[in-house]
Amino acid sequence: MMSLSGKVAIVTDGGQGIGRATCIQLAKQGAKVVVNGFEKASAAEAIISEIVADGGEAMATTADVRNKEQMEQLAEAVISAFGRIDVLVCNASNGAKATSFAELSWEPFQRQLADELKAAFVPTKAVLPTMMAQQFGRIIYLSSTEGKEPTPQSIAFGTAKGGLDTFARYIAQEFGPYGITANVVAPGFVRADGPFKVSEDESRMIGSFTPLGRIAEPEDVAGVIAFLAGGGAQFLTGTYTPVNGGLVME
Numbered sequence: 001m002m003s004l005s006g007k008v009a010i011v012t013d014g015g016q017g018i019g020r021a022t023c024i025q026l027a028k029q030g031a032k033v034v035v036n037g038f039e040k041a042s043a044a045e046a047i048i049s050e051i052v053a054d055g056g057e058a059m060a061t062t063a064d065v066r067n068k069e070q071m072e073q074l075a076e077a078v079i080s081a082f083g084r085i086d087v088l089v090c091n092a093s094n095g096a097k098a099t100s101f102a103e104l105s106w107e108p109f110q111r112q113l114a115d116e117l118k119a120a121f122v123p124t125k126a127v128l129p130t131m132m133a134q135q136f137g138r139i140i141y142l143s144s145t146e147g148k149e150p151t152p153q154s155i156a157f158g159t160a161k162g163g164l165d166t167f168a169r170y171i172a173q174e175f176g177p178y179g180i181t182a183n184v185v186a187p188g189f190v191r192a193d194g195p196f197k198v199s200e201d202e203s204r205m206i207g208s209f210t211p212l213g214r215i216a217e218p219e220d221v222a223g224v225i226a227f228l229a230g231g232g233a234q235f236l237t238g239t240y241t242p243v244n245g246g247l248v249m250e
Contacts, residue, residue, distance in 0.1 A: 002030030003230040009087035010034040010078060012065045012123055015043030017192030018142065018225075019091045021218035023047050025226045026089075027056035032082050036061045036074065038092070057082075065092045066118045071126040085130045087229045091142045092119045096157030109156045116160035120167060128175065137180035138229045141168045142221075143240075145188045145248050161186075165240055172238035181237035183228045188244025189215040210245035 009026045013019045014035035024047065027033045033051060035058060037044030044060040051058040059081055063070035078085055094115045099108070120141055131137030146154050147161030165184050172182040189206050207214040221243050227233055228241075242248060 002028075003232070004087075004226070005030035007031045007086040007229075008034070008078060008082045008084050009089065009229060010036060010074070010085060010123070010127065011089040011091060012036045012119070013038065013092035014047065014089075015041075018187065018190060018218045018221045019089075020047055021222035022089055022091065022225050023058070024051065025219070025222040026087070026229065027051040027054070027058060029226055029230065030056075031087065031229070032057040034059055034061055034074075034078050034082075036063055036065070036092075038062055038064055065090075065123050066115065068122055068125070071122050075126040075130065079130060084134060085127045086134070086136060087138045087140070088123055088127045089140045089142070089225055089229070090120045090123055093142065094119075096146070096154050098153040099156065100153050101155050104156065109159075112156035113160045113163060116157070117163055117167065120164055124171060128180070131180050132175070132178045135179040137175070137178070138233075139168075139171060139180065139182040140225050140228050141165075141182070141184050142225075143168075143184045143186040145186050145242050145244055147186065148240075148242075149248050168240075169238045176237055181228075181233070183233070183236060183238070184240045185221060185224050185228065186240060186242045186244075187216055187221045188242065188247050190218060190221060191215055192218050206247070207245075210247045212245040214245065216243055216245060 009031045014023045015037040023033045035044040041062045048058045063074040144161045146158040168182045168184045
């Protein structure tokens, strides 16, 4: 039996990069996958076609993760279609605009914090009632090693992700009695499209500093997410897992 057989997983920003790889990985392990694409509806539909062609079940949605009403409607639609919600992968992020603190004003700093934390807060609120009723849930938050390891000109993004790391621990503490776990996966540099795209030259240079000799592929991160969603991680909660090939070691 596949480890996620019969489970239902929602992946925010599932249309590209880590989100896409996660949707495919979860589906291969037997989960019914909800691919939330928001501004990437066509990409989400393409992943649905791929999952269905491989014998899986999936649906595409376009809710804004920062919008309470849309996320509540998404949760209702998932319950209507599949009857339950077992896994939430909070992967949506606005990315980081390179800015030093000396050049940064309060408004963009505040906006970065609000966007990153709201992208976790709102979806979590939307799924928790169902998970609590089930006495089961797996929530995985996508952070970044920049939340712990300062990177030049990333103060807003890094501070926001540091806040997300703390947020996840509080969710783990409060909802553990309901059989709900909350864990953080923190990628380093990943070969992917979107706001975190790394050029080939940068990939080679950064990869040369890692013990494993390369940067991550989206599938490397998706594998860790799938593990935390599965039965083998049932006694893990409040954890922080860096996925960076050893570039930064805990």
